[in-house]
Amino acid sequence: xxxxxxxxxxxxxxxxxxxxxxxxxxxxxxxxxxxxxxxxxxxxxxxxxxxxxxxxxxxxxxxxxxxxxxxxxxxxxxxxxxxxxx
Amino acid sequence: xxxxxxxxxxxxxxxxxxxxxxxxxxxxxxxxxxxxxxxxxxxxxxxxxxxxxxxxxxxxxxxxxxxxxxxxxxxxxxxxxxxxxxxxxxxxxxxxxxxxxxxxxxxxxxxxxxxxxxxxxxxxxxxxxxxxxxxxxxxxxxxxxxxxxxxxxxxxxxxxxxxxxxxxxxxxxxxxxxxxxxxxxxxxx
Numbered sequence: 001x002x003x004x005x006x007x008x009x010x011x012x013x014x015x016x017x018x019x020x021x022x023x024x025x026x027x028x029x030x031x032x033x034x035x036x037x038x039x040x041x042x043x044x045x046x047x048x049x050x051x052x053x054x055x056x057x058x059x060x061x062x063x064x065x066x067x068x069x070x071x072x073x074x075x076x077x078x079x080x081x082x083x084x085x086x
Numbered sequence: 087x088x089x090x091x092x093x094x095x096x097x098x099x100x101x102x103x104x105x106x107x108x109x110x111x112x113x114x115x116x117x118x119x120x121x122x123x124x125x126x127x128x129x130x131x132x133x134x135x136x137x138x139x140x141x142x143x144x145x146x147x148x149x150x151x152x153x154x155x156x157x158x159x160x161x162x163x164x165x166x167x168x169x170x171x172x173x174x175x176x177x178x179x180x181x182x183x184x185x186x187x188x189x190x191x192x193x194x195x196x197x198x199x200x201x202x203x204x205x206x207x208x209x210x211x212x213x214x215x216x217x218x219x220x221x222x223x224x225x226x227x228x229x230x231x232x233x234x235x236x237x238x239x240x241x242x243x244x245x246x247x248x249x250x251x252x253x254x255x256x257x258x259x260x261x262x263x264x265x266x267x268x269x270x271x272x273x274x275x
Contacts, residue, residue, distance in 0.1 A: 017097065032257055032261060066091070067089060
């Protein structure tokens with residue numbers, strides 16, 4: 001079923017998607033340029049940023065990452081919405 | 087192993103219910119150059135490829151599953167409110183007769199996905215050239231679908247996916263160069 005979430009959900013989620021996209025790009029780049037120190041520093045910087053933002057998001061909207069995020073009571077992992085429902 | 091993250095790689099929006107577009111899009115779900123074929127191709131080749139490019143195949147293969155989920159989301163959103171009559175008009179009556187509105191791994195013409203779409207030769211250069219070709223074919227398919235689509239919201243997501251094919255192709259080309267360099271270093275007697 002489809003769900004309309006508060007604007008804050010979409011705002012924070014898009015920020016996370018943007019930062020995680022930087023991490024995807026840097027990962028593929030570093031796979032073929034493993035000695036680029038500056039890119040590795042950027043990677044570590046954005047990995048830290050991503051973790052911080054996800055912690056904030058999860059406090060309001062529930063777990064993002066399977067096996068890694070903490071759950072409230074009752075079990076929150078399987079709460080809607082799933083990604084295709086928003 | 088893999089971990090599931092409860093988010094799409096990039097936001098997917100559609101302007102309105104449009105099963106005709108869903109019919110074209112399914113090409114990138116279960117077609118020869120679609121995202122399922124891509125993910126399975128790379129994640130299968132990686133076991134026997136030289137160490138220097140295993141990381142790249144693993145990471146691109148994993149990203150393809152995120153793209154598969156984006157395509158599924160597009161198809162779901164384009165069809166979820168469609169009536170059987172609308173599905174029929176869109177040419178999806180044969181799909182509806184078998185699957186209702188469930189997604190299925192087939193191409194735009196209705197042919198089911200088959201492992202014959204992907205190759206694994208065990209020769210690293212042959213495998214990487216296959217991967218480069220696959221990315222270029224997927225890029226072209228995205229372009230043809232964008233040309234057929236009049237939905238600006240959907241096209242935003244499709245353009246993101248089209249650009250990813252270009253980046254993947256470039257990275258695979260770099261992997262070929264890395265392997266050629268390695269081969270050059272070997273001493274032959």
